[in-house]
Amino acid sequence: MIEAVKSRSRKRLITLTVNGEEHEIAIRPNAMLVDVVRDQIGLTGTKSGCSSGSCGACTLLIDGRPMLACSTLAVECDGKAIRTVEDLADGERLSPIQEAFLDQGAVQCGFCTPGMLMSVTALIASNPKPSHQEIKKALEGNLCRCTGYNAIFNAVLQATGQDGIKPIMF
C-alpha cells in the first residue's frame, strides 16, 4: 500500500522562531510540529492529546494564528514564528489570561489548559471584547473534560473585563 520511497527521505534544515528564539532544526518531512516543539526544542508545555486535530490540546500560535501542532508538518513552518504557553508569562508575572484561569478555577487536570490559553490569547489579541458566541466559537476546538467549560468561559470574561465577573478563588 505505501508508495513511500524505500530509502529514507533526506533531512532538511528549517528555522523556527519559537517564543522569540531562533532554532535551526534538522527534520524529515514526516515530523509533526508538535513533536519538534516538544521533543527537539524541549518545550513540553504544548500537549499531545489525540494526534488527529480533534482535541485542541496542542494548540499553539503560528504567526499569531491558533493552530494544531499535531496536524501541522514542521517543514511547513520553516521561517515562521511559533508561540507556546511557555511564552505567556512575563518571568514570574502571569498574563491576565493566566491569572483569570486561576481566579476562576478554570484549571483542573491542566492538560487542556495550554491549548485553551493559546486559543484565548489569539482571540483576545484580535478581539478584546468578544461576545459570548465569539468566545464559544474561538474555543470550540479545545476539549476539556474536567471543568464543563463554565469556569473557562468565565475566565475569558474576567480577562476581558466583561459581565462583571470577579475571581472566585483567592
Next chain:
Amino acid sequence: MSNLSFVGKSRKRKDGPDKVTGKAVYSQDVKLPGTLTGRILRSPHAHARILRIDTSRAKALPGVKCVITVDDTKGIKHGFVETPRYPPDQEVFARDKVVHIGQEIAAVAAINDMVAAEAVGLIEVEYEILPALFRPLASMKPGAVEIQPTHPKVDEPYTNIAGKTETEWGDVEQGFAEAHLVRTDRFESHLRTHGYLEPHVTLAHWENDKLNVWTSSMGTFVKRSKLAKVLDLPFSSVRIHKTYTGGTFGGKIDLYTHEYAASRLSMLTNRPVRIVASREEIFSAYRHGQPLTVELKTGVDRNGVLVAQQIKIINNAGAHRGSGVVVIFLCWGFTMAPYRIPNFKYEGYSVYTNYTTRAPQRGHGCPQVRFAIESQMDMIAEELGIDPVTIRMNNARDPEEDLPNSDNVHQAGLKDCLRLAAEKTDFLRNYGQTRKAADLAGSKRRGWGIGLSSYFTGSLIYPNGSGVMVKMNDDGSAVVLTGALDVGQGAETVISQIVAEELSLEMEDIKLVTSDTDTTPQDIGAWISGMTYVTGNASREAAGNAREKLLEVAAEQMNTPKSDLRLQDKMVISISNPDNRLSYRQVIAASVATHRGDTIIGEGFWRTMRDEPMHPSLATTKGRWSENYAFSVQVAEVEVDIETGEARLIKALTVHDCGFPVNPGLVKGQVDGQVSMALGHAFMEEVVTRNGSTLNTNWLDYRMPTIHNMAISEDADVITEQYKVGQPYRTKEVGEGLVSAILAAMANAVYDATGVRLHSTPFTPAKILSGLQKLEQKKAG
C-alpha cells in the same frame, strides 16, 4: 468555626501556576536519553485460540532491540479485584487464546516509532477463530461458548458469569402483595468512555536494579503493587515517580499491559522504554465503562412510600472480571443508601462478553442505577397523582438513620437538599406546565426533572489507608510528603490548606512532595472517592503531630504550659503573656539543641472505618462499606425540539451535602464538570461497536461536550454553620456521585417537556422523536 483561615476557603490551586505556564510535568513530558519506542501487537479477533506466535522476523529487523510475548512473563496474574473469592484472572499478554479485540499479544522495543511499527507487523500469529459473544443475555445462556469459566460459587446453570452479588432483607413477595401499586420496568445503559485528554503513556527505565516508572495513573501505590507483582520484583525495586495526570475519571486505575511491557522491555534492554497509546488504540482496545441492564420492580403504598423493591442488574462486563464484580456490588449500595426500602431483594450478575475489559468510570454504576430508580419514581408518582418532590420526601432517609449494612448516614442532608432544590428551581410551579399547556407556539419545549443520589466516601481496598509526613524546616516553613496524586481534583491544594490551618502557616510556606512511591508515604490514591477524607485527615494528623512537638518544645523554652500557647504567623505565643513568644525558627533550633537533633517531623495516618477488618463482601454485601455518605439532589431544565427530537440541557441545579467543603471553589469545579459529563452521557456520547470493534475511535465521532454544550450550572450546599461545628475534617465525597441524579433528572425533564419516557441512554434525537411519534399515533387512536 469562624476562626478557620484556610480550611473552608476557596484557595487558588497550589499546582495552578505550573499548569498555566506549561511547567507542570505529565508522564508524556518526561524525556530520558536513549529511550526506545515500545509498541504492542494486539488481537484482531474478539475470540480466538492462539495456535502459534512467531516473533523471529520481528526480532531480525534492524533496529529492533527486544520482542516479548506471554512466554517472557512469569505468568503471574493480576486483576482489578484480588480477593479469595475473586482471585486475579488476567495475564499481561494473551496465553492460548484471545478474548477481545485489541488484547495484547506481544510487545516490541525498537530504536524509533517507525521501526517499532514495522516490527509489530512482522510478528506472525496463527489463530483459530471461536464464536464471540457481545450480548450478556446470549453469553449467560446455558451452553453458550465459554469466554471464561463461570464463577464456581454461582450455582445457577448460566455460563460466563464473572460474579454475582445477592442480598435481601424483609420479604419482598409479601411486600409486593401488600403494596398499593407495583411497577416493573427495565432500563438499559450504553457504552461510554472516560474521555481523559491525556492518552495513556508509560516511560520505564531499569537502572541499577531499580525500575523507575513514569505513568499516567490514578494512584501510584496501586500501580506499584500490581506492577511489582507481575514483574515478581520487591516493591522496593519499583519506583513510580510523580507526574501530573491529564484526566482519569476511572480509566487509569489498575494495571495496564503497556505499563508491564514498557517495564519488562526496559529490564531486558537496559534502556528506557516509552509506550504511548494512540487515541484510536484507547478507543478500540482500552477499557471503557459498563453498560448495565436494570430490571426494577417496585411496590409502594398510596403515598408512594416504598414497600418492596426487587432489582436485577446484568452487567455487560467485558472479557475479564475487571471491575465488573465491583459495579454489581456498588449498584446495591447506590440503591439502598438514599431511600428506605423495608423489603428488598437484589441480584447483580457480571457477565463476560467479548468486549475489552471494563474499568471503573466516574460514578461506577451510580448513574445507571439512579437513572432507573429515579425515572421509575417519577412514573410511580404520576400514577399515584403525587408530585416528584413529595414522593421523594416520603422515602428519603433522615439524619442518623442506620443503613441495612449497619453503616449510619450521620448528618444526612438529603431532605434538606430536596427542599432547597425544589425551592430554588420553583420546581413544583414549573413541573408539568409544558404538558398541560395547549397549543404552544414553535417547536421548542422546556421541561424540568429532578433526581437524587447518594455516594460513599472511601471504602477499604488496597492500600486501605494514607500516611502523610510534615517536615518542619529550620525557618519554620514545611515540606509535606504525601502519596496523594493530583489528577485535577485539587489534592495538593486541599492538603496544603489543611496543613496551613493546623500549623498556622501561609500556603506559600508549604511545599509538597507527592505521589512518589519511594519518597512519600503510602496513599489510597485518587480513585475511591475518599482522598479528601482519608488523606485529608492523615494530613491533619501529621500537621497536628508536628504542632504538638512545636508546642512541647516551646512550652519548655517559654516556661509555660502548652495550654497557654497558641500559634500565629509562625510564632508560638503565650496567651497569658503575649510578650512571651518564640518564632518557629527559634523553637525548631531549640528542638534540635535539646531534643537530640529532632527537627520536628509530624506523622499522620488515616483509614476509613478504623475498626473494620476489611472491605464488605462483594458477593453478599455483608460488612461495612463506608463511614460517610454524601447526598445530592439535582434538577435539570432541558429544551427539546419536538420536530427533530434534539434535546439539550439548559440549566442544572446541584444541591449537595458533601460534608465540610474544604475548598468550595474546588467543589464548584467538581459540580460543573460532573454536570457536563452527565449531559454528554445523556445526549451525546456513545462508543459505537460492531462485533467487538470500536467504530468511532476519535473525538470527532465520539462526541464529548464542547463549549457550545455548556449548561448553566448552579450549585448550593446544605452545610449549615451548625453542621460545621467541630467538623472541619468531616468531609464527604463530591467528585463522582454528581454524575448520577442529574442524568435521571434530564430523563425526567425530557418526559416533562414531551411526555416521552426514556428507558435507555443515550437520549438521542432519533429516540426522542420516535417517542413523540408514538405519542401522536396513540393520540390519533
Next chain:
Amino acid sequence: MILYDFEHERPGSLQDVAARLAELGPTAGILAGGTDLLPNMRLKIRTPATLVSLGAIAAQPPGTDTDGWLRIDALTRLSEIENSDTVRAACPMFARSAHVVGSNQIRQAGTLGGNLCQEIRCLYLNQEHDFQFVAPCYKRGGDCCYPYPKNEKDFCASVFMSDIAPALIALGSDIELVGANASRRMAVEDFYTGVGMTPTVLRADELVGAVMVPPPPPNSGWGYHKSTIRGGLEFAMVVVAARVALGEDGETCADARIVIGAVSEGPSRARGAESALVGAAPTPEAIAAAASAAVAECRFLPHHNFSVEYLKQNAEVYLRRILSEAFGRAKTGPGKGGQDQ
C-alpha cells in the same frame, strides 16, 4: 509523527505545482492546510509518496471578476472566508458555511480548496487499521467493504462531508481547476461525482484554483443549516442549503436551488423539489411539500450511527426551516452576514 517516509516539495507557483503533479502522477498528494490530509496520512488512509505543498503560494484576496462573479482563491483559509467583509456582503451563505466547519483551529489552517476536495468519511475507514479492519477496503485499494460486505468491487458507500460544497451549489457557483497545460471551469455541482471511490472529477494533475460565485438574482434569499449533535468540532449529520428567488410580484417563487449534503457520496440537488416550488407561492404547505420531496429524491446512507430514517426526518425539518428563512430573506432583503445572530 506520520509513520512512513515521504518527500516534500514546495513549488513557487500554481503552474509549477500542476507541472509537478503531472510528473508525479497519483503518487503525489497536494498539501494545503493539511487538516484533512495529514490526519488521514497518519492513519494511512492516504499514502502519497510526495507531498506537493502549496505553502509557498499566497492566496489572492477575494475579488470580483469582470462578469460580476465573486472570485475566491482556493488557497483562502476558511477563517478568512467566514470573516471576510466581501464574502459576507456578497454571499452570506458562503461565509456561514465556512463558519461552521470543524473548529477555529481547523478553519485557521484549512483552505477552501481543501474543504471541497476533502476525503470521504466512513467509520470503518477513519480508523487506525492496526488490529481492527486491517484488510484494506476498496477505498484503501483493497478488496472489501466493511459496512456493506455485499458491495460490488470498488463500490465505496461513504459520505462526503464538506459543509461548504452544498452552500456553493445552492448559490450556483463555479469551480476552476488548474492543470499543467490547461484550466477548466465547471459548476461546483458537476465537480462532484457521487462516487465514493472518486468523489470529485479532479484529475491527478489538477488542483482547484478558485471558486466563483455569481451575483444573486433579484429578490433572492438563502437558508443554510448544518445538523450536528454538539454544535462544533464535528462533521455534519446533515447539511441543507437553499437559495430561492421571488418573481417581480414578490409573491411567487421564480427560482429555487435546494441541496442536501453529508448524507451520501456527494452533495445532491433536489431538482424535483426545486421545480415544484418554481411558479408557486411559497406557502408553508408548498415549503413542506418541497422539503418532503427533496428528502424523497435524494440518496441517504446511514452514517456515523444515524439511521437513514432519522437523517431524513432531520433533513426534512431543517429543509422546511431554511426554505422559510430563505423566502423570508427574499422578501425582506438578505439581512446580516453569515455569522451567528
